[in-house]
Amino acid sequence: MNAQVSFLVSVTPPRRRIDPLVYQQQLEVTFQRTTSILTFYLQDGTYTLIHIPLSLYSTLLQPILRVLLPQSQGTGGLRDSPEYELQGLTPDGQHGFLNISITPLECSVVCHTSWAQNVFEPVLKAMPRDTAKTVSVSKESYMVLSVISAGLDAGGRVMELTSPLALAGIPIFFITTYYSDFILVPTKERENVVKSLIAKGFELSDNESNFITSAANHKQGAGLSATSPPHEGLPLNVAELQTRIFGTLKKRHVAPQIEETLELVQCSGREASQLANFIHQRPSISRHATGNGRRPSWADNVDTKLYTCIISALVSQPRFMSVTLAQDDPPSLLLDKNLLYIFGDSLVGDTDASLIPIFLDLKTLPLEATGIVCGVAGILVQDTQIAASSELSYLSTAQAGAVILSEEQSVRAMGILKPLLSEEL
Structure with a gap:
C-alpha cells in the first residue's frame, strides 16, 4: 500500500466528492492555498x-x-490461471x-x-x-497525477497546477475531463515535482503525526529555497516563461487553428449509483444467474451500452473524440457534437453547450518541451473575460495541444494568440 501525503490549507468542497476509502491505496497529495484546495492522487504504475x-x-x-x-487481452487457459x-x-x-x-x-x-x-x-x-x-x-515512462480542485476558476486552476512545474523545467501533459484534471509527468521527475511545489509555497503535511512534524520543516525549507538562485537556464517568473514559450512556438512555426464547423461537448458516463438504478429499469438477463461458476466479468461492472457506443464512435473514425477512463470516475468524453446521436441516453452533461477547440500542432517540438500549457493558458487568462470563464480547459495529446473554450471566448483567444504567433511580426 502506498503512503499518503497531504498538502493542506482550506475546507472548500472539491469539484467532486471524494470517498477516502476509494483512494486508500493511492498516494494522496493535497496542495492548498488560503483561497483554494488542490488534491493530487498519484495513480499506480507507469x-x-x-x-x-x-x-x-x-x-x-x-x-x-x-x-x-x-x-x-489474454485468452484460454492463461486467463484462468492464478498467475495471470x-x-x-x-x-x-x-x-x-x-x-x-x-x-x-x-x-x-x-x-x-x-x-x-x-x-x-x-x-x-x-x-x-x-x-x-x-x-x-515514448521511450520514457510517465506517472499520472489526478487532480481535484476547488475555489479556482477554470483558467486559474490550469495556471495553479502547471506554473510551479513549468518554472522548474518539468515537462507535462495536461488533460481536463468532466470530473478531474490529469497531469502526466516523466516518472524520473517524481522527486522534482514534489520539491518544486514545496518551493513555490505549498505546505506539506501528512495524515500521520511524524509527517506533520516534517511539514513545519518543509515549510521553513521552502522559504529558504525560495531565496536560492534558480537553476541556470530556468525562467525567473511566469512572464519570462511566456516570452520564451511564444518565442519557441513562433520559431517552430506553430500557429493556432480552429477547425470550421467543429463543435465539442464535454460529457460523462453515469455514476455507479445512477448506473445501478438506470440498468435496473432495462429488461435484461442476469449474468449471475447462469450458474456457470465463473468469477465476475469486467463487463459486469461497466455500462455495456456506453462502451458499445464508444466502440461505434471509434470505428467511425471520428473527427474529434477524447475518452478518458480513470479509477473510480465514470468514463469522461469530450467529443464532436455530431457524434451525440450514437450515444442516445448513455451520457450525462450539458449536451446543448458548444465548445470550440483551438489547436496547436506541436510535432516540431520534442516531448520534453516545457511550459507550453502554462505559457499559453497564462497569456489567455490575462484577458478578464477569458479568466472569468468556467469553460477554459486544455487537452494535451502526443504531438499537439488544444485549448477548449466557449464559442465567444474562442474568438477572443484567437485574437490574442494569432498576433503573438504571426510570422509577420
Missing part, C-alpha cells in the same frame, strides 16, 4: 504516450480497442488511467506501459519498418 498518424488509425484500431476492452494478472487494472478490471484521443491532427493514446509493450509493440514490429516509424511510442 504510463506510455503513443502518437498514431491519422493515416494509420484504421490499421491500429484493433489494438486500440483491445486496450479499451481489458478482457480482450492484467497490469494497470483495478481489482474489478477497470483501467487505472487510459486516454484515447482522436483529433484533426493525430490519434493519441496514454495507456499503462505494460499495455503499450504487450499490445501495441507486437503490432508495430509486424508492420513495414518505414510505416512503423511514423508511429511514436
Whole structure:
C-alpha cells in the first residue's frame, strides 16, 4: 500500500466528492492555498504516450480497442490461471488511467506501459519498418497525477497546477475531463515535482503525526529555497516563461487553428449509483444467474451500452473524440457534437453547450518541451473575460495541444494568440 501525503490549507468542497476509502491505496497529495484546495492522487504504475498518424488509425484500431476492452487481452487457459494478472487494472478490471484521443491532427493514446509493450509493440514490429516509424511510442515512462480542485476558476486552476512545474523545467501533459484534471509527468521527475511545489509555497503535511512534524520543516525549507538562485537556464517568473514559450512556438512555426464547423461537448458516463438504478429499469438477463461458476466479468461492472457506443464512435473514425477512463470516475468524453446521436441516453452533461477547440500542432517540438500549457493558458487568462470563464480547459495529446473554450471566448483567444504567433511580426 502506498503512503499518503497531504498538502493542506482550506475546507472548500472539491469539484467532486471524494470517498477516502476509494483512494486508500493511492498516494494522496493535497496542495492548498488560503483561497483554494488542490488534491493530487498519484495513480499506480507507469504510463506510455503513443502518437498514431491519422493515416494509420484504421490499421491500429484493433489494438486500440483491445486496450479499451481489458478482457480482450489474454485468452484460454492463461486467463484462468492464478498467475495471470492484467497490469494497470483495478481489482474489478477497470483501467487505472487510459486516454484515447482522436483529433484533426493525430490519434493519441496514454495507456499503462505494460499495455503499450504487450499490445501495441507486437503490432508495430509486424508492420513495414518505414510505416512503423511514423508511429511514436515514448521511450520514457510517465506517472499520472489526478487532480481535484476547488475555489479556482477554470483558467486559474490550469495556471495553479502547471506554473510551479513549468518554472522548474518539468515537462507535462495536461488533460481536463468532466470530473478531474490529469497531469502526466516523466516518472524520473517524481522527486522534482514534489520539491518544486514545496518551493513555490505549498505546505506539506501528512495524515500521520511524524509527517506533520516534517511539514513545519518543509515549510521553513521552502522559504529558504525560495531565496536560492534558480537553476541556470530556468525562467525567473511566469512572464519570462511566456516570452520564451511564444518565442519557441513562433520559431517552430506553430500557429493556432480552429477547425470550421467543429463543435465539442464535454460529457460523462453515469455514476455507479445512477448506473445501478438506470440498468435496473432495462429488461435484461442476469449474468449471475447462469450458474456457470465463473468469477465476475469486467463487463459486469461497466455500462455495456456506453462502451458499445464508444466502440461505434471509434470505428467511425471520428473527427474529434477524447475518452478518458480513470479509477473510480465514470468514463469522461469530450467529443464532436455530431457524434451525440450514437450515444442516445448513455451520457450525462450539458449536451446543448458548444465548445470550440483551438489547436496547436506541436510535432516540431520534442516531448520534453516545457511550459507550453502554462505559457499559453497564462497569456489567455490575462484577458478578464477569458479568466472569468468556467469553460477554459486544455487537452494535451502526443504531438499537439488544444485549448477548449466557449464559442465567444474562442474568438477572443484567437485574437490574442494569432498576433503573438504571426510570422509577420
